[in-house]
Amino acid sequence: MLSCKDYVNETSKILDNEKLPVLKKLNILVHQMICHHCRKYLNQMKTTVEVANKLNHKTVSEKTKEVAVKNLKAYSDKQ
């Protein structure tokens, strides 16, 4: 029987779309059915992953862009 701590570790594999053995999947499912704390944790972690998927890189600074483009142009002008 899975503990809640084990459940948290195992659900990480589910979030990463890992293929799990049937017995393990069953253990996870059974624990989920009986433990409302862990059900809540899984739903909140799924929301966290959805938040992560919606994040973007910050904008590149003008100075960084300028240096990079200058180097690229300098190289290409020599060819």
Added chain:
Amino acid sequence: MLKAVVGTTAALNYFNSLKVRASLVIIFNMDKHNYTDEKKFIAALLANNESAFCYLVESMYNQLVTVARAIAGPSIADEIVQESWISVLKALPKFEGRSTLKTWITQIVANEAKKRLRKESRQVSLDSLSADNDHFLDRFDANGHWARPPASWDLSTPEDILDEKLLKLCIDKTVKILPEKQKAVFSLRYLDDYSLEEICNILEVSHSNIRVLLHRARLVLYQTIEHFQETGEC
């Protein structure tokens, strides 16, 4: 009759002003070319198109510097990336399309970072996993049950969470200060959409270590959101 003329003139003036505005938009947006077609993008880069260079840097710089930081450390990461642009342009004629251009460029930068690491004999090990972020284990008692179970969240959807400005700032800060290895894996997975296998290849880290790093990064983000939901603070 006069009203009709005035009306027509006003309409014409309005239409003309629209045309002028449209032309201005076209002129100002000429640099904002979106190179979604990879073949056209490569052709533009090879043709020394400046807007293609800009697009390359804008779309990839942050991802590449994250990878360089994880491999070679933060102090030389920016330098590695800036030097890598030339390596990319040099090797571009030989790009065979076996992976996406984005993955290919990321691999070039990863290789440059590893080369630089070896050259400077730096000791940054990507594969070692320190026990950072293991505070979450304190949430469980000795029997593995929740000692401090999750509380309900008022902001329960991703949209609600990201619309909350202060929380969004907390989230951005959390990601920014993740340990470099976790940040690289988290970033490549969620911001840049790489598969775990691709991340393993880029960073040369085992699959199981990638999974641990990702799990820890997710837990840190989860705890940031949870803490804000409980206290209204980062």
